[in-house]
Amino acid sequence: MNTFKLLSEKGHRIGILATPHGKIHTPFFMPIATRGAVKNLNADELHKLKSEIILSNTYHLIQRPGLDVLKKQKGLHVFIGWKGPILTDSGGYQIFSLSKFRTLTRDGVTFTSEIDGSRVSLTPESVIDAQLTIGSDIIMVLDECPPWPCSYEFAKKSLERTLQWAMRSKKHFERSMKKRGVPLSTRPLLFGIVQGSTYKKLRDASAREMIKIGFDGYAIGGLAVGEPRALRNKVLEWNTLVLPKEKPRYCMGVGKPEDIVDAVRGGADMFDCVIPTREARHGRLYVRNSKKTITQDGFYKIIRIKKMVFANDKKPIDMHCLCTTCQTYSRSYIRHLFSIQEGLALRLATIHNLSFYLSLMRELQTL
Template sequence: MSVFKVIARCEETGARAGELYTPHGVVETPAFMPVGTRAAVKTMSPHELEFLGVQMVLGNTYHLYLRPGVDVVERAGGLHRFMGWRGGVLTDSGGFQVFSLAPFRRVTDEGVEFQSHLDGSRHFLTPEAVVSIQERIGSDVAICLDECVPYPATYDVSRKAVDRTIDWAVRSKAAHVKRDQLLFAVVQGSLFEEQRRRCAEELLAMDFPGYAIGGLSVGEPHEDMYGVLDLLNGILPQDKPRYLMGVGLPENILAAISLGVDMFDCVLPTRNGRHGSVFTSKGRINANASYFACDFSPLDADCDCYVCRHFTRAYIRHLLKAGEVLGVRLCTWHNLHFFADLVRKARRAIIDGRFMEFKRRFEDELKEELSS
């Protein structure tokens, strides 16, 4: 049985609605995965995430390896039992940390040597070790170790990273023995068409069950990101899931869905929520703003989430200004609902044959608010 099935396609774009089969249930795609780097989505309980309709969360191999440690998670019965989560879990390889923690690491063809940001201890992770860690903690989807380069990157720097990413994918696949865990390879290549194409084609020859798209949303213009996705939409197999790593803004997600992407993760809903920055159908608002002090309307009049049905902008602003953690939780709750609801509605629109109408309406409302 295939691990992924496309059940509907948009006739005008590359958008598709699908089903990803995992040991912890079916994930309906397009899907947004809240980031639970350290086995927790900040301020939210697993029960609340289920209430929001979240089907899969993301954890990070690098961070879980350092704390609490693989042995602890393994002894707890795996990551799902450790964190009390019944849905799917995708674990990133730590490849992005190779990119973001540049002062603390050294990359070689063999693997990555890094200094812990927690206690300064030194560690060396190979592609094989990263696969073993993800197998032991028991995620549903594991990601091969890859090398992400910054933007802008020179041709040669990107080429070397692609060479390593391909080599590490070969080694990762050879090391992977957990049959009920899906191992995704990562397509790198910065903004170089020839490198993206070569990386994708060499990874396709290895026949992974799914493919992640890395190295985007690192500072490049949105149109350049869409150009890479458009290229890969014509290369990556139509019968396998595609995961765009670390993206992003609602408008980015809808554009990527139209270019054939199925899975997304991003820290924006939780990170912005912690600062009172709220996503709405009319664009982002700052819930800390003084003009909300006596505004007794919901955060988003078009939203039916628990927060918007029960609380006002004035109350949430009061909580934030008073330093009450409930204010952060309510902003985060609403943001996560907004992202989960966005992809859920996009999926429904694809199935109903009206995805372009849905996308245009969302973009028009956003433009109207920005111009007002």
């Protein structure tokens, strides 16, 4: 069943993705709720920001609160009070980001918890089961995200493992759906992940093999791990040329506003990144330059709200922003909140930065 409807390809792709918890307009950005919370915001604030989906992380949720708690709470949606769709990362990115704390085998990966030293083992099958318990709308297969740069041999070996895991994931997912008697119409979506570092031959092979296995959507993984912008755009181009037009494409971990615009123009539909929420917590806030279009350099700037220069600034963060922070508070007040380390500062800043990102996506949805 194809849950993705492509409405336009003129300029760039615009569409609608249907999930068990509702439809999402593409291209879209997913605020990150790694452990079940978008830092400093509650579900109601996310709804007000018109976020249509959030992203959570399987590896971190297995650790805390744990699958037993989530099972008893009837899944993550009920637990965190979020009614919209949720996509869950598999833990593949943690193979990259927590490389000092894990052992890889043919069968899966074992992490030594950075919290209490306990061991967490993930296999392609256990990751699917965990995401079914979480109640994800979009389930990601377990993959290995290689570092950049890495040798061709390393990338090839890593890709072989990722492909083996993808086959096992699909098989296990189908078997689980059958066993649970889940009708096609209410099934979560299962996404495969294309890897192959920055080697064209491997990227092409990876995309072709993933298509053969057959998924509801395809992620382009292994990007935003330190490679230059031009090379990232090249990899994206290789992959989008091979991936089927009628399926959604998720560009994992990308990124800065200009990188998202690049990737949308390059044929990607879905994005996630910690940048807007993390930057907000550090007082770095996005201001749109209304004189420039989003395809022009310098279409936004970042202001450092903690600076003295804002101490008496009565203007909102961004004159054109419609978020509640900009509609209500001055730069002066937000700077004051940061200077006294008031938690409200983080909340107001996060609301604004996410509003900037989500407005950018809405603009891309209508161009």
